[in-house]
């Protein structure tokens with residue numbers, strides 16, 4: 022019967038880095054049911070950060086990036102011999118379980134994340150994360166925009182109005198109404214990164230009778246990401 026498992030040999034190209042992107046299933050309804058604060062719910066973001074940390078500890082990636090209900094994981098050491106079915110199913114279920122444990126509140130329905138595998142060349146890593154960071158920015162402007170319009174108009178009118186506006190129109194509209202996106206926290210505009218960083222440890226070398234500095238790495242949650250650049254990624258790996 023094994024021959025019926027026709028997808029089990031589908032593998033990531035040998036020696037390729039991959040990005041696994043997870044996205045919460047129907048989180049629009051989840052947010053409504055759980056009455057998440059609009060446009061940004063601090064507790065929801067804390068949970069997404071904790072999920073990202075759990076993923077980091079479990080799969081030792083190079084970098085994790087999260088905003089809204091999505092998480093991108095850049096992996097150098099591809100797990101499960103590169104088997105796509107294994108990677109997608111294990112990482113998606115790990116993420117859903119971690120989300121449920123970290124959320125620590127009862128839901129009326131189990132949550133799920135979808136998962137996709139994207140083989141990536143070193144040259145394209147920056148473009149990929151810039152693309153997602155642009156989405157985070159659009160999400161931020163639209164989120165604040167619709168939230169403001171809904172405070173003035175019916176839901177339908179607000180949706181119609183926002184559809185006719187581009188990002189700079191929304192920025193302007195918010196500014197005219199006393200909401201300056203420049204003052205909004207960086208993580209809302211640029212997303213959150215999770216990566217290893219070195220910490221300086223001062224110790225005393227007894228043998229040599231002098232102070233000594235060593236480095237220990239820790240998992241850093243960066244809520245003040247810069248706009249992604251070549252320099253940012255070359256400082257990471």
Ligand SMILES: Nc1nc2c(ncn2[C@@H]2O[C@H](COP(=O)(O)OP(=O)(O)OP(=O)(O)O)[C@@H](O)[C@H]2O)c(=O)[nH]1
Nearest residue numbers: 045046047048049052057058059060061062089090
């Ligand atoms: N209120 C609130 N909602 C949020 C927050 N973060 C994410 N969301 C919701 O999550 C949704 C994520 O967008 P999508 O992934 O495109 O929508 P989805 O409903 O999950 O649909 P699928 O991913 O296609 O299953 C947004 O539309 C928001 O409704 C938050 O901080 N507050």
Ligand SMILES: [Mg+2]
Nearest residue numbers: 044045046090
């Ligand atoms: Mg989603």
